[in-house]
Amino acid sequence: MSDVRLTTPSFLVLGIIDKLGEASPYDVKGEAARTVAPFWSMPHAQVYAQCDRLLEAGLLSEVRQSGGRNRRLMKLTDAGTEALRGWLADPAFVPVEARERGILKLWFGASPRVHAPVQIEEHRRTLDEYEELAGEVGESLTRGQREALEFGIRYERMMVDFWHWVESRES
Numbered sequence: 572m573s574d575v576r577l578t579t580p581s582f583l584v585l586g587i588i589d590k591l592g593e594a595s596p597y598d599v600k601g602e603a604a605r606t607v608a609p610f611w612s613m614p615h616a617q618v619y620a621q622c623d624r625l626l627e628a629g630l631l632s633e634v635r636q637s638g639g640r641n642r643r644l645m646k647l648t649d650a651g652t653e654a655l656r657g658w659l660a661d662p663a664f665v666p667v668e669a670r671e672r673g674i675l676k677l678w679f680g681a682s683p684r685v686h687a688p689v690q691i692e693e694h695r696r697t698l699d700e701y702e703e704l705a706g707e708v709g710e711s712l713t714r715g716q717r718e719a720l721e722f723g724i725r726y727e728r729m730m731v732d733f734w735h736w737v738e739s740r741e742s
Contacts (some may be wrong), residue, residue: 575628584621585655596622687738698727
């Protein structure tokens with residue numbers, strides 16, 4: 572096993588493959604889009620790069636399906652399982668990196684009058700989707716999944732409130 576620096580995207584890949592049991596990079600990308608994308612996005616190319624890095628590091632094993640597209644199926648090795656469990660148990664704090672394009676535009680002088688109504692509408696739409704999801708499947712989610720969904724709900728509420736505040740300050 573080579574010594575590789577594991578990043579949050581590394582653990583995202585390990586976590587998804589762990590949940591699925593085995594997966595191709597395409598499966599990882601699809602599952603990430605279906606589940607964690609609202610709070611952790613990962614570009615398609617990065618999924619493939621992470622899978623290759625984790626294979627090289629000995630944290631994943633790979634089997635090629637014969638015939639057809641010669642699809643790669645990966646599983647966690649014992650070392651991969653150990654790395655994932657260690658990361659899950661680590662309570663270290665890492666500051667949040669907010670990447671809100673609308674706020675960046677405000678910083679550089681964009682008009683709140685132009686941007687606030689759109690931001691309010693879009694964050695309200697997302698909030699409604701999350702609340703609907705919570706009502707439909709909230710009880711069937713694991714505790715951690717439900718807490719992540721609650722984070723999304725609270726975040727969207729805060730963003731709606733923030734943009735209303737921005738809008739109210741417009742002179």
